[in-house]
Amino acid sequence: MEMDERKATILQAIIRNYLETGEPVGSRTISKYTDLNLSSATIRNEMADLEEMGYIIQPHTSAGRIPSDKGYRFYVDTMMEAKDREISEMKKVLMERQDKLEDMLKGVVKLLAKDTQYASLITAPSANRNKLKFIQLSRIDDEHLLTVIVKEGNVIKNKVVNITEPVNEETLLKLNLMLNTQLSGMTMDEISLSMITGLKAQAGSHSGVISDVIDAVAEAISAEEDLKVYTSGANNILKYPELSDNSEKAGHLINTFEEREGLEELIIGGEDGDEAIKVYIGSENKVSGMEDCSVVTATYELEGGMKGTIGIVGPKRMDYDKVVGTLKSLRSGLDDLYKKDN
Amino acid sequence: MEMDERKATILQAIIRNYLETGEPVGSRTISKYTDLNLSSATIRNEMADLEEMGYIIQPHTSAGRIPSDKGYRFYVDTMMEAKDREISEMKKVLMERQDKLEDMLKGVVKLLAKDTQYASLITAPSANRNKLKFIQLSRIDDEHLLTVIVKEGNVIKNKVVNITEPVNEETLLKLNLMLNTQLSGMTMDEISLSMITGLKAQAGSHSGVISDVIDAVAEAISAEEDLKVYTSGANNILKYPELSDNSEKAGHLINTFEEREGLEELIIGGEDGDEAIKVYIGSENKVSGMEDCSVVTATYELEGGMKGTIGIVGPKRMDYDKVVGTLKSLRSGLDDLYKKDN
């Protein structure tokens, strides 16, 4: 048994219909829905075949068919028509030139959730491969130094360092000079631990305080980039009975979104593929508790190779065309905006 | 008709029982539950009185009684036994000396939600009345200056300023000196707009760039303290049928928590009263969508008069004794820790 054109048409019709209604779809519906001009009986035969091939499933004897994961996969791979879908308000949000990247991301994810009616998330672009631009130590008071680290793209990190004995301005100047000449312009990856050890040795002539400072700088630099995730629309999960009926699972899902924990796993692996937009259907998804969900992710790229991910989580019965289309145009919108800007 | 001791005992028994079970409670139950040794018939008479007085309600003719808002209020005001309740893991979290306040707050609110099984929130202590400690301008590149503002308690704010023409080091030094001598040590409230205008005038001899810088500093200083709110356990809302049955409302509630918007209103008014812990029952609550909830808030205070708020949102049928007890001990825990530390 193999997939011919007619079977594909019928399968497509079944899926389209199911996406819309959420009800198992029967042969009679398809008979009218398509322009194949076939009787329901014929459709029934084909449907039996499609079920045997694993593309559709019968929830119980006397019900219509619903798509299986395999069916969805086939649809997404070969039949989806993802036309670009601008979100009307999106341009405005992007254009507002939020001085804070954070606000922009929050705005985008909120709009995305509102537009798609699915739970949405976005990660701040990772600056991991960014160059270090500038380090500055300042004296706050006798017990505290302030370390400011500026990276390419003007990403700023602060750290307050507790010191046990006062540091005079001269030492501070020296330290600043040393740190900047040695480290500035380097990528985070290039600053190895050995280099830091070297720096420490070089500063050895100074008081013990200096070691503390360098430790703190090292820590701030090598600190795991805390992959910030912004979410919106977790409550949309309640809108889809297949997800909210089991209130235990629904609670777990919502908690994941509120806590923003474990969402990284949705995103990992976004690098390796060449395809920018990925769809994970049901059990294809590795994150626990999301077996009944589909996840669509897209990576976007800002200037300087900074990459982030946009994601949408919804029921398997998701409007893939719409979601993928939206993500496509959103992705390129983000791209354009910041490329132009720089 | 007035409240006598026996009525109060019965009311207490009704409420206690209803808090536990969530079911309307009948006269027979009370007859056994209390040690009043009264028959159910007598209890029935008293219950009729209590209903007439507005403390309890009959959902329908042949059901038991449930407390009204007024009943809950009476309970909370006069009968609650809020014994201090340490959260076992809390000490550990507090002791871990998170170098980031943010992490500590996140840990606390998460633990609180886990312990109480209600939706929880905590606001970062407001530094509004804090003194300005230190301002520093640094040159990032020809087009950008970095403004770092450190406040008492070592709260740091950054702002990148776009400039149209380069600023040399000398000007920068002057500016830094001027800003620090003029502003350092002042509270945010004391820095009036007129002062800023004065500063601008004083700097008038420099190039136009300086005006930009001062503008930016002014903005950063006077910028609304963005009352950061951390939440946890929004999904707990799904655990209480009286809240989750209406999935529209539940979604709205959960969304409020995820978006962290509008939560401020829960907290406003925390200042005026002298009572540190406040309970808002049902319609006493001003926030829309929370008419069926009770809210308990507590203010805590860190060194330097920085105040924050802890809050819990749950069904009206909330374990007030437990929640208030927990908040009490948590509040004093936060107090102690940071007071000792400084």
Added chain:
DNA sequence: GTTAGCACTCGATTTAAAAGAGTGCTAACA
């Protein structure tokens, strides 16, 4: 290969009946 027709399945809806919990009221009691 397609289709009409029909018996059959099984969840969903409707309906009816029964059970249960609790009240209010009355009359008796201490």
Added chain:
DNA sequence: TGTTAGCACTCTTTTAAATCGAGTGCTAAC
């Protein structure tokens, strides 16, 4: 006068049965 037993009554919940209806699979005819 306050307390209590008793009983009729109300209304929800539970249970069971009957009916409905969407949809299938199969057969036989076109």
